[in-house]
Amino acid sequence: MGNSRNPLFLFFFLQFSLLCALSWARFFPADNYLIACGSTSAYTLDDRRVFLPDSAALLRSSGAKISLSAAQPPAPSPLSPTARVFTRPSSYEFQIKQKGTHIIRLHFYPFSSRDFNLSSALFHVSASGFVLLTYFGTSVPLLKEYILRVDAEKLVISFAPAQRSSFSFVNAIEVVSAPGDLIGDTARLVGPDRIEKFDGLSRVAMESLHRLNVGGRKVTPFNDTLWRTWVPDAGFKNSDSVSKAVAFSGRIMFQDGGASREVAPDNVYNTARVVVGANISDSNSNMTWVFAVRSGYKYLIRLHFCDIASRALNELYFNVYVNGYSAYEDFDLSYVTGSLASPRYVDFVAGVDSLEQLLSVSIGPSKQGSHSRINGLLNGLEIMKINNTMGSLDGDILVLVSPARRGFGAFLRSIVCGFAFVSLSIVGFMLLLRWRAETRNPVTWSPLATDVLDGKLAKGNPVVSGKFYF
Numbered sequence: 001m002g003n004s005r006n007p008l009f010l011f012f013f014l015q016f017s018l019l020c021a022l023s024w025a026r027f028f029p030a031d032n033y034l035i036a037c038g039s040t041s042a043y044t045l046d047d048r049r050v051f052l053p054d055s056a057a058l059l060r061s062s063g064a065k066i067s068l069s070a071a072q073p074p075a076p077s078p079l080s081p082t083a084r085v086f087t088r089p090s091s092y093e094f095q096i097k098q099k100g101t102h103i104i105r106l107h108f109y110p111f112s113s114r115d116f117n118l119s120s121a122l123f124h125v126s127a128s129g130f131v132l133l134t135y136f137g138t139s140v141p142l143l144k145e146y147i148l149r150v151d152a153e154k155l156v157i158s159f160a161p162a163q164r165s166s167f168s169f170v171n172a173i174e175v176v177s178a179p180g181d182l183i184g185d186t187a188r189l190v191g192p193d194r195i196e197k198f199d200g201l202s203r204v205a206m207e208s209l210h211r212l213n214v215g216g217r218k219v220t221p222f223n224d225t226l227w228r229t230w231v232p233d234a235g236f237k238n239s240d241s242v243s244k245a246v247a248f249s250g251r252i253m254f255q256d257g258g259a260s261r262e263v264a265p266d267n268v269y270n271t272a273r274v275v276v277g278a279n280i281s282d283s284n285s286n287m288t289w290v291f292a293v294r295s296g297y298k299y300l301i302r303l304h305f306c307d308i309a310s311r312a313l314n315e316l317y318f319n320v321y322v323n324g325y326s327a328y329e330d331f332d333l334s335y336v337t338g339s340l341a342s343p344r345y346v347d348f349v350a351g352v353d354s355l356e357q358l359l360s361v362s363i364g365p366s367k368q369g370s371h372s373r374i375n376g377l378l379n380g381l382e383i384m385k386i387n388n389t390m391g392s393l394d395g396d397i398l399v400l401v402s403p404a405r406r407g408f409g410a411f412l413r414s415i416v417c418g419f420a421f422v423s424l425s426i427v428g429f430m431l432l433l434r435w436r437a438e439t440r441n442p443v444t445w446s447p448l449a450t451d452v453l454d455g456k457l458a459k460g461n462p463v464v465s466g467k468f469y470f
């Protein structure tokens with residue numbers, strides 16, 4: 001090829017390579033703690049990240065800091081052969097360089113050793129004032145991911161045995177700064193009759209439940225900008241006669257103001273499922289994904305769109321439904337992005353009531369696009385659980401783990417009260433307040449909620465007698 005000797009060709013080739021290299025630049029988090037708990041040596045993962053041993057500087061424990069090694073390590077991860085076991089309330093403290101949204105991942109790979117069978121552990125975990133897990137135990141490998149905002153100099157992740165005879169364990173911990181654009185502050189709150197604005201999304205704590213690469217293959221942490229795993233959607237999709245998986249080999253056009261490569265990687269946007277040749281009068285022309293979830297929580301539903309299927313702009317219009325309720329009508333991706341193959345995401349929030357234990361997302365034809373070749377599209381889908389009003393992601397149990405006696409700094413106090421009990425206390429407190437209001441000035445309700453979360457109610461109110469100290 002004579003072309004390659006042409007200096008102009010070479011110039012453009014170099015320019016292009018430089019552009020590619022720049023746009024593929026990895027995200028470098030300000031806070032990036034990768035900890036192999038109980039280990040004495042560093043581990044390197046397939047995705048090239050290095051997990052370091054948990055140094056004494058990170059650990060606060062009132063009991064023994066037991067380090068365990070598996071004789072026969074369970075298979076799933078290079079991080080699985082060691083664990084840290086705590087028989088008393090204990091915590092890890094991470095110095096935070098950059099306040100803001102952080103991703104926390106807790107790795108649990110239970111194994112059995114001479115003294116401890118990790119499958120029989122039962123414990124609570126809290127972080128940054130939020131309850132992450134209560135009465136938690138697992139006999140299978142689990143990776144739990146949380147996204148929450150840290151506004152303090154320190155992030156404390158606490159582990160407390162659920163009973164005196166029990167213990168807690170963890171194999172590895174990741175605390176990583178999230179890119180600034182990962183979690184916005186508003187979403188569309190989808191209800192039975194209307195859509196409202198949901199504010200304060202960046203202030204809640206969330207647990208990542210599902211992350212689907214719709215119509216595509218599994219994306220491993222090796223290929224994800226934030227070391228996430230995206231799984232194929234087949235296991236969550238209802239059967240239908242209208243959807244078809246599509247793939248795109250061109251370049252994904254990330255735009256300012258749209259989804260960035262950190263929000264979801266190229267591998268998520270270059271595959272999708274589309275609705276083809278749907279008939280809007282036919283009530284079975286939606287593609288639908290269904291998730292089993294716990295009721296009593298709100299969920300963030302993030303839908304990733306990138307029109308890799310249309311031949312021209314303004315050909316694709318569709319409707320989005322969450323739990324069967326209209327969430328977005330006549331969604332026009334061309335109008336939003338102004339170009340094909342350009343990614344966008346939309347955040348919806350929906351509650352799941354006590355009867356339904358299911359969350360469903362549907363994409364179907366809109367009236368506006370009734371003559372189009374394609375009547376719907378979805379590239380990626382994420383489901384995240386939002387903390388309840390008690391600041392918990394795992395049940396109506398109030399678990400407060402806070403360091404007592406700063407001088408020692410090693411003692412932790414954990415107060416566990418059943419929700420029913422707290423409710424009773426609140427009722428008792430309300431009666432008390434009312435009695436006081438009748439005798440003195442009226443008292444407003446707002447301090448009460450704060451008191452409950454701070455544990456002051458449990459501490460100061462004589463009505464509460466069932467607190468447990470560890």
Ligand SMILES: *[C@@H]1O[C@H](CO)[C@@H](O)[C@H](O)[C@H]1NC(C)=O
Nearest residue numbers: 112113117118119120121139
């Ligand atoms: C560990 O505990 C689990 C659940 O309690 C049990 O199924 C398993 O057999 C135990 N393993 C050993 C080696 O004792």
Ligand SMILES: *[C@@H]1O[C@H](CO)[C@@H](O)[C@H](O)[C@H]1NC(C)=O
Nearest residue numbers: 046218219220221222223267
């Ligand atoms: C990363 O993505 C590329 C391109 O999609 C694929 O060929 C490769 O197998 C992936 N690697 C891993 C470790 O998932």
Ligand SMILES: *[C@@H]1O[C@H](CO)[C@@H](O)[C@H](O)[C@H]1NC(C)=O
Nearest residue numbers: 277278279280281282283370
């Ligand atoms: C759409 O479905 C309706 C009802 O099933 C049918 O009457 C109509 O002919 C269909 N239209 C097309 C274009 O297939």
Ligand SMILES: *[C@@H]1O[C@H](CO)[C@@H](O)[C@H](O)[C@H]1NC(C)=O
Nearest residue numbers: 280283284285286321324364
């Ligand atoms: C899609 O699902 C929604 C919600 O269940 C329903 O109202 C709508 O009629 C369905 N549309 C089609 C074309 O199947």
Ligand SMILES: *[C@@H]1O[C@H](CO)[C@@H](O)[C@H](O)[C@H]1NC(C)=O
Nearest residue numbers: 203204205298387388389391
């Ligand atoms: C989650 O926690 C935040 C901060 O504590 C609180 O403001 C918010 O109301 C909680 N979310 C829900 C849905 O109650």
